[in-house]
Amino acid sequence: MKAVICAGPPTSGKTTILKQVTKRLLRNGHRPAYLKIDVQYADEDTLFADEFGIPTRKVYSGELCPDHCNVMVLGEAVEWAMENDCDFLLVETAGLCLRCSPYIEGSLGLVVIEATSGMNLPRKIGPMLSLADVAIVTKIDLVSQAEREVFRARILEAVPTVRVIETDALYGIGVDPLVSRLIASPDVAYPLYLRGNPPVGTCTICVGKKEIGWKQHFGVVRPLEGDMFYRGE
Amino acid sequence: MEIESITIHGGRGKDGTAEPVSEVTLRMGDIVSIVGPTGCGKTTLINDIELYAQLNTPSCRRVLINGERPPEELSWDPSRNPIALISQHTNFLSDMPVAQFLATHAAIRQSADRDHIVERTVSFANQLTGEPLILTNPMTELSGGQTRALLIADAVVIGNSPVILLDELENAGIHRTKALDLLRGYRKVFIFVTHDPRIALLSDYRIVMKQGAMQRVIMTEREERLVAEDIKKIDDLLLSLRQRIREGDRLSEEVVREHLQNLGYMPAA
Structure with missing residues (x-):
């Protein structure tokens, strides 16, 4: 059983990439399951079930941070995939946090980023990129060759060890080497651990307290002048 | 990588039958046009070339370099990829000033004599375009013609790509005769997707497309x-x-x- 965690900014092409991957996994006799984690709306679970007839499900994180939600549900999701006799669990995350990363140890972490999102993006997206195993660059047909090169160099400058795969996902190009990488990845090993350190996960803002000003909040807070400190019992 | 030839093994057209042209080899120094009505598969053909198709694209073509299957690594790193594609929708998205951007690209390519190479690139581009480029202008402020001229100049001079694919140069608002004259001075394979009889007839030969398939290869005659x-x-x-x-x-x-x-x-x- 292998787990593949896919992150990346909204509309970067995660779903299109995972569809191409699913098609090829099925062609090679594998049995993938698909889990979508999103904040408030997703229909990819139905799309994958209709198109490929594989076990799918979705989780809305609602008030929880979607990457926290990922931490909460992933253990049971791996069990669900196993119960369904699958050998791959493809997890498509909401992929919108620049402070967290959803990847777990012993899984394959994919980040999907658009070549069109500007050459500074690799410098901006933090652990979503720096903790990934593979950076998939999409929409390469829309930007100049020169910018593709700069974009790639910037990714490697942020994470020298990451494998960069450029794709034209609509055309299905660049997906084969990605699938080979998936097949070569290790099986999930218990206990499951988050790969990076998430930011403070019990903050009063995250749990829905909307008042502005640090005096309204508990936990680790900070005023405009000065450092963070702990406020509370 | 030293490129001597690119061979395209025909796949199938839109109706699923085998392409009439089963094999065509482009040699270093060739200027080639791809012609045919809109929607006949010209762009697909150059995409296949750029992607080193190995039966894995809808056309089921195979593309060989120097008669052999090219190593996969070629397409992994665009700075080592010998093929540069300038498509109709290729654009600059960066708002870096022209000179700074070209210098960044030259640094990635580890070009020697970076100041000089930026100058050469801009002067190449300026021969193709109506109004000269200003080095301090952000790239996103360039006109369509200036953008296309700079894309070509960058691919030829800094990228120094041995194979350059150009999709519908005639729509770019650049000086075509000048472009062809300039490009002839470089030993490369130039492949033009074109509707322009002038570009087609100034090529060494042309590949005629119809219904997604390569129909004929026509050598340009003296007449x-x-x-x-x-x-x-x-x-x-x-x-x-x-x-x-x-x-x-x-x-x-x-x-x-x-x-x-x-x-x-x-x-x-």
Whole structure:
């Protein structure tokens, strides 16, 4: 059983990439399951079930941070995939946090980023990129060759060890080497651990307290002048 | 990687039958056009070349470099990829100033003599475009023609790509004859997707596409080269009339007649 965690900014092409991957996994006799984690709306679970007839499900994180939600549900999701006799669990995350990363140890972490999102993006997206195993660059047909090169160099400058795969996902190009990488990845090993350190996960803002000003909040807070400190019992 | 040839093994057309041209080899130094009506698969063909298709694209073509299957690594790193594609929708998205951007690209390519190479790139581009590029302008502020000119100049000079694919150069608003003259000075494979008879006839040969399939490969004959000269005149006539309108002049029958006489299409009065 292998787990593949896919992150990346909204509309970067995660779903299109995972569809191409699913098609090829099925062609090679594998049995993938698909889990979508999103904040408030997703229909990819139905799309994958209709198109490929594989076990799918979705989780809305609602008030929880979607990457926290990922931490909460992933253990049971791996069990669900196993119960369904699958050998791959493809997890498509909401992929919108620049402070967290959803990847777990012993899984394959994919980040999907658009070549069109500007050459500074690799410098901006933090652990979503720096903790990934593979950076998939999409929409390469829309930007100049020169910018593709700069974009790639910037990714490697942020994470020298990451494998960069450029794709034209609509055309299905660049997906084969990605699938080979998936097949070569290790099986999930218990206990499951988050790969990076998430930011403070019990903050009063995250749990829905909307008042502005640090005096309204508990936990680790900070005023405009000065450092963070702990406020509370 | 030293490129001597690119071989395309035909796959299948839109109707699923085998392509009439089962194999075509492009050699270093060749200037090739791909012609055919809109929607006939010209862009797909150059995409197949750029992606080193290995039966894994809808057309089921295979592309070989120097007669062999190219190593996968070629397409992993665009700075090592010998093929540069300038498509119709390729654009600059960065708002870096032109000079800074070119210097960044030259640094990634580890070009020697970076200041000089930026200058050479810009002067190449300026020969193709109407208004010269300003080095301090953000790239996103370049006009369509300037953008296309700079894309070509960057691929040729800094990228130094041995194979350059150009999709519908004629729509780019750049100086075509000048472009072809300049490009002929470099030993590369140039592949033009084109509807422009002038570009097609100035090529060494052309691949005719229909229904997603390569139909024929036509070598440019001597007579066609002479015809190309006439087309050049007609084209220049249109360009000069365009220029007059651009400059705020009026056109008259007399002006057109004068032009036709100058070109030798009408006897002098």
